[in-house]
């Protein structure tokens with residue numbers, strides 16, 4: 562009987578260790594922390610990337626590199642290009658004519674996140 566209790570105890574410990582390991586190795590469970598590790602950029606640094614060859618934007622306190630996204634955007638590139646290298650929250654919230662992007666569009670920004678905007 563003691564052996565069974567001991568085996569059950571070992572199995573219990575192993576499952577706890579497995580759960581901890583899975584949690585530690587799952588990036589999604591630490592998504593919030595990942596932001597803290599992103600580099601911080603000033604608006605001056607963002608401003609160096611103001612062309613279609615390298616287009617960074619600061620939106621709601623975060624910095625994005627949209628260079629690879631611009632060819633996918635459903636307008637001629639010039640529409641987004643006007644906001645490259647700038648604080649572009651207004652561009653995102655108004656599309657240039659007063660109407661906000663859809664939640665789906667906002668959700669599409671995440672893969673292009675490269676940093677946090679420095680507080681001036």
Ligand code: HEM
Pocket residue numbers: 618627630634635636640641644649652653656657660661662663665666667669670
């Ligand atoms: C910040 C500068 C930007 C400007 C000025 C801008 C402007 C526009 C305009 C004029 C349209 C087409 C007209 C319309 O649908 O009402 C549009 C549509 C769209 N844009 Fe942008 N856009 C910008 C950035 C972005 C970014 C960063 C993303 C995503 C990564 C994005 C995703 C979309 C999507 C998915 C649509 C389709 C309609 C919607 O979902 O709202 N745009 N945008």
